[in-house]
Amino acid sequence: MSGILDVLIVGGGPAGVAAAYLCHKSGLSYLVIEQGKAIFQGIANTYPEGKNVYASRPKESPEPFMVDELKPPDKPVSVEKYIQYVHHFVQHENLAVKTEVDFEDIVDARDHLVVKTNTGPIKARKVLLAFGSSIPKELSVYGDAKMVAKSVDDPKKYLGVRVLVIGGGNTAADVLISILKEKRQANDTQPVYWAHISEKFDVNKETAQRLGEEILLGGNIRLLPGATPRIGEVDESGVDRLIIRINEYKQTDGIEIYNSMNFPMKNVIACIGSQGPLPIFDKVGIQTITCAEGVCSIAKEGDRLILLTADFESTRRGVYVIGGAISPSYMRISGGSISEEKHPNLIYTAINDAHHAVEAIVKKLGK
Numbered sequence: 001m002s003g004i005l006d007v008l009i010v011g012g013g014p015a016g017v018a019a020a021y022l023c024h025k026s027g028l029s030y031l032v033i034e035q036g037k038a039i040f041q042g043i044a045n046t047y048p049e050g051k052n053v054y055a056s057r058p059k060e061s062p063e064p065f066m067v068d069e070l071k072p073p074d075k076p077v078s079v080e081k082y083i084q085y086v087h088h089f090v091q092h093e094n095l096a097v098k099t100e101v102d103f104e105d106i107v108d109a110r111d112h113l114v115v116k117t118n119t120g121p122i123k124a125r126k127v128l129l130a131f132g133s134s135i136p137k138e139l140s141v142y143g144d145a146k147m148v149a150k151s152v153d154d155p156k157k158y159l160g161v162r163v164l165v166i167g168g169g170n171t172a173a174d175v176l177i178s179i180l181k182e183k184r185q186a187n188d189t190q191p192v193y194w195a196h197i198s199e200k201f202d203v204n205k206e207t208a209q210r211l212g213e214e215i216l217l218g219g220n221i222r223l224l225p226g227a228t229p230r231i232g233e234v235d236e237s238g239v240d241r242l243i244i245r246i247n248e249y250k251q252t253d254g255i256e257i258y259n260s261m262n263f264p265m266k267n268v269i270a271c272i273g274s275q276g277p278l279p280i281f282d283k284v285g286i287q288t289i290t291c292a293e294g295v296c297s298i299a300k301e302g303d304r305l306i307l308l309t310a311d312f313e314s315t316r317r318g319v320y321v322i323g324g325a326i327s328p329s330y331m332r333i334s335g336g337s338i339s340e341e342k343h344p345n346l347i348y349t350a351i352n353d354a355h356h357a358v359e360a361i362v363k364k365l366g367k
């Protein structure tokens, strides 16, 4: 065993899991790395509770679902049921998945690629990027804030401690509500601090009502409007900490006085929104094209679209990009010409992209 995988798959959503299953069936060595606690974390984080999952298929697409095993049922089921089914499937097929691994970068080696992650490098001949369309933003502070969570899967973890939730929107409010509820039920009076960089929090009426109810039922919440996360550091006991400036007073003579709070990062959750995958494409050195006037019909003028072959290989050799990460359209290189290709963000497209990419990889690797 050379220690070099045939394929490293980044992201355990429909695209990544389909790719893993197809690699497994084709006898390729592979591994899925998933940032979350479990596969389908992206879906678990973004679908509202109880939402039905539809086996939608674009009208103009002639292909069936190419991995029938992962197709949502024709009679829609709740997202919870679909996720549970996929978890069983992954377990049953014994697919190789490593969770809580964050993709960072790709570097070239002589005859393979080295994928850098927060838990160390992984070598692979081909890399399939399947990280979806919604990449949680990182806190930008001096130092490192990678230990800060971006969502909450078990609010019980925060019992008995003071918690800091950062972000002024509905996602942050939902996190706050889940922790307040858990603390209330456990008679835990430790407060939850809610910090936002601007002076005004911005949540919809329904979320505000649920939050209001938690506060009236005894939720101990402390608002920190106008607070700025500043520094990520490791203290003398080796604990990762986040320093957040909660107010500042500028004196006329140029001196600034400010107050800060300092939280262990394990007690901090930052819900500061998500961004598209462009910053990652730039970092990895994958080429994009800017839509000029009249060139694109789906993307807007000025939008940057990733360049891919019909097999979803990017301009970085050996690096493929599939699924929601390339929606709603990309630039397809085919027969010497380049044109915009529609790519709806659906489970169907994610699964079928995986089929085409893995088929091409099998051929290239001569397996």
Ligand SMILES: Cc1cc2nc3c(=O)[nH]c(=O)nc-3n(C[C@H](O)[C@H](O)[C@H](O)COP(=O)(O)OP(=O)(O)OC[C@H]3O[C@@H](n4cnc5c(N)ncnc54)[C@H](O)[C@@H]3O)c2cc1C
Binding pocket: 010, 011, 012, 013, 014, 015, 016, 033, 034, 035, 036, 039, 040, 041, 042, 043, 046, 047, 048, 051, 052, 053, 054, 055, 056, 101, 102, 103, 104, 130, 131, 132, 133, 134, 135, 322, 323, 324, 325, 344, 345, 346, 347, 348, 350
């Ligand atoms: C509310 C909602 C409802 C929807 N309903 C439907 C529906 O009914 N039917 C349908 O067909 N489609 C639906 N969609 C769209 C569908 O969910 C997406 O098209 C599909 O999830 C895309 O799959 P993916 O694998 O490309 O990306 P994702 O499902 O986003 O999976 C990407 C995975 O990569 C992980 N990841 C991200 N960054 C990293 C990193 N740096 N390192 C490691 N892992 C990483 C994420 O945690 C995630 O698990 C819906 C979408 C939303 C938001």
